[in-house]
Amino acid sequence: MPELPEVESARAVIEAGALDREIADLDDSDTWVCRPHSPGEIRDALIGRRLTAALRRGKSMWCETSSDGPVLGIHLGMSGRIVVTDGSGSPVEGGDRVRGTAATSPGRDPAWDRFTVRFADGGELRLFDKRRLGRVRLDPDLSRLGPDAAEVGVADFRERVGRGTAPVKARLLDQSVLAGVGNLLADETLWQASLDPRRRVDTLDHDTLTALHGALKKATRAAIRRGGVHTGEVIEHRSPGGHCPRCGAPMQRATVGGRTTWFCSEEQG
Numbered sequence: 001m002p003e004l005p006e007v008e009s010a011r012a013v014i015e016a017g018a019l020d021r022e023i024a025d026l027d028d029s030d031t032w033v034c035r036p037h038s039p040g041e042i043r044d045a046l047i048g049r050r051l052t053a054a055l056r057r058g059k060s061m062w063c064e065t066s067s068d069g070p071v072l073g074i075h076l077g078m079s080g081r082i083v084v085t086d087g088s089g090s091p092v093e094g095g096d097r098v099r100g101t102a103a104t105s106p107g108r109d110p111a112w113d114r115f116t117v118r119f120a121d122g123g124e125l126r127l128f129d130k131r132r133l134g135r136v137r138l139d140p141d142l143s144r145l146g147p148d149a150a151e152v153g154v155a156d157f158r159e160r161v162g163r164g165t166a167p168v169k170a171r172l173l174d175q176s177v178l179a180g181v182g183n184l185l186a187d188e189t190l191w192q193a194s195l196d197p198r199r200r201v202d203t204l205d206h207d208t209l210t211a212l213h214g215a216l217k218k219a220t221r222a223a224i225r226r227g228g229v230h231t232g233e234v235i236e237h238r239s240p241g242g243h244c245p246r247c248g249a250p251m252q253r254a255t256v257g258g259r260t261t262w263f264c265s266e267e268q269g
Contacts, residue, residue, distance in 0.1 A: 002059065002076045002077075002078075002080065002182075003059060003180065003181070003182035003183075003184060003185050003223075003229045004058055004059060004148075004149055004150060004179075004180030004181065004182070004185065004220060004223075004224075005185070005220060005223035005224045005227075005228055005229055006076070006228050006229070007056055007058075007059050007060075007061050007076060007180070008056060008150070008224050009224065009227065009228070010061060010074075010076060010081070010082040011054045011055070011056045011061050012054075013082050013083075013084055013092075014051070014054040014061075014063065014082060014084065014125065015053075015054040016084075016092065017084035017086075017092030017123075017125075018051050018054070018063075018084045018117070018119075018125045019050070019051050019052060019053070019054065020050050020051070020052065021050060021051070021119040021120070021121060021123065022048065022049075022050055022119060022120040022121075023046050023047055023048065023049055023050065023051075023117055023118070023119060023120070024047070024118050024119060024120040025043070025047065025118040026042060026043040026046055026047060026116065026117050026118060027043075027113075027115065027116040027118075028040065028041065028042040028043050028115060028136070030114045030115065030132070032132060033114040033115055033127070033129070033132060033134055033135060033136055034115065034136050034137065035135075035137075036137070037137060037138065041138075042072070042136065042137075042138060045069065045070050045138060046065060046069065046070070046072065046117070049065045049066045049067060049069045050065065050066040051063040051064070051065055051066075051072070051117075051125075052064045052065060052066050056148070057142060057145055057147075057148045057179050057180070058145055058146075058148055058149060058175060058178070058179025058180030058181075059075070059076070059175075059179065059180055059182070060073070060075060060140065060142055060145060060179070061073070061074050061075070061076070062074065062140060062142075070138040070139050071138065071139050071140065072136070072138065073135075073136065073137050073138070073139070073140030074115075074127060074134070074135075074136055075134055075135040075136075075140075076127075076129075076134050077129060077131070077133030077134040077135060078131055078133040079129055079130055079131040079133060079134075080114075080127055080128065080129040080133065080134035081127075081128045081129070082125065082126070082127060082128075083124075083125070083126045083128050084123070084124070084125050084126075085123045085124050085126075086121070086122075086123045087119075087121040087122035087123050088122070089122075089123075089124075092123075112128055112129060112130050113126045113127070113128055114127050114128070114129045114132060114134055114136075115127040115134070115136045144175070144176055145175055145176065145179040146160065146174075146175060146176050146177045146178045146179050147160075147178065147179065148178075148179050148180055149178040149179060149180035149181050149185075149216060149220060150180065150217070150220045150221070150224075152178060152213075154210055154213045154214075157178070157209065157212075157213040157216075158206065158209040158210065158213070160177045160178065161177060161178070161201060161204075161209060161212070161213075162201050162202070162204055162209050163201070164201055164202065165200050165201065165202050166200070166201055166257070167197060167198050167199065167200060167201070167256050167257060168190065168195060168196075168197060168198075168199050168200070168201050168204065168212070169186050169187075169190060169197035169198070169256040169257055169259070169261055170256055170257030171201050172186045172189065172190075172216075173186055173257050173259065180220075181216070182229065183259045183260070183261075184229040184230070184232065184235055184238075185216075185219060185220065185223065185229050185232070186259075186261075187232075187234065187235070187238060187261060187262055187263065188219045188223075188229065188232035188233065188234055188235060189212070189215050189216045189219045189220075190212075190215075190263065190268065191233070191234040191244075191246075191263060191264060191268065192215035192218060192219050192233075192234075193208075193211055193212045193214075193215035194264075194267045194268055195208070195212060195215075195268060196263065196268045196269065197254070197256045197261050197263050197268070198254060198256055198261075219232060233245055234251075234262070234264075237251055237262070238251065238262035239251070239262075240253075242262070244264035244265075244266065244267065246264070246267065247264065247266055247267055249264055249265050249266035249267065250265050251263065251264060251265065252264070252265040252268075252269060
């Protein structure tokens with residue numbers, strides 16, 4: 001599932017190629033992806049406007065629109081990708097930041113374009129989603145999200161993550177505590193911090209929480225720079241027979257917060 005780094009890459013694609021272009025038409029006919037809006041509702045609200053800013057908190061992304069128009073919320077879901085094209089139909093520079101080229105290949109199925117904004121210059125912004133798990137809506141409610149995991153300050157992080165008795169991994173995954181940390185980023189962060197994912201947060205002292213904050217910042221920035229959470233140092237070792245890339249000890253599997261979790265049996269056990 002796309003986590004904060006993947007959503008940040010999608011946001012950057014929109015910012016680089018889709019802003020300040022007049023919206024001439026829009027396909028919002030997919031009633032599942034565009035729920036609860038009826039077909040044509042998003043179209044009628046946005047035609048003639050321009051996207052003026054691409055913003056993100058955690059895994060949620062949205063665009064502000066011109067003339068005090070509604071906010072356009074875009075959620076990638078499990079498999080969504082953002083593709084922005086120029087007037088000739090070619091992806092704008094950086095506009096296909098996905099593994100592979102399925103989103104722009106000539107043989108792609110147009111039915112997988114679940115939501116399309118068509119610009120007056122002939123280009124498009126498309127939500128490409130084979131599994132139809134993305135979501136588009138006007139004026140999304142972001143009030144339940146905690147601060148962005150890439151931006152949260154250390155003091156706020158310590159207060160939020162250290163509160164309660166939950167396992168530390170479950171706390172990191174709680175989007176009302178921090179927005180943007182998913183399963184892989186949590187495992188990478190906890191491995192970077194050499195911290196047992198099962199450890200209760202009320203046992204973490206000031207220095208441990210500070211170090212965990214630093215590990216989250218490091219893991220998040222590296223994933224954004226390299227193109228996604230799959231590039232983390234420990235991620236490819238999260239499998240039966242895997243070994244810690246730092247000390248060589250066997251990787252151990254557990255379920256924490258309802259999610260499959262991998263960690264070093266020696267340094268995090």
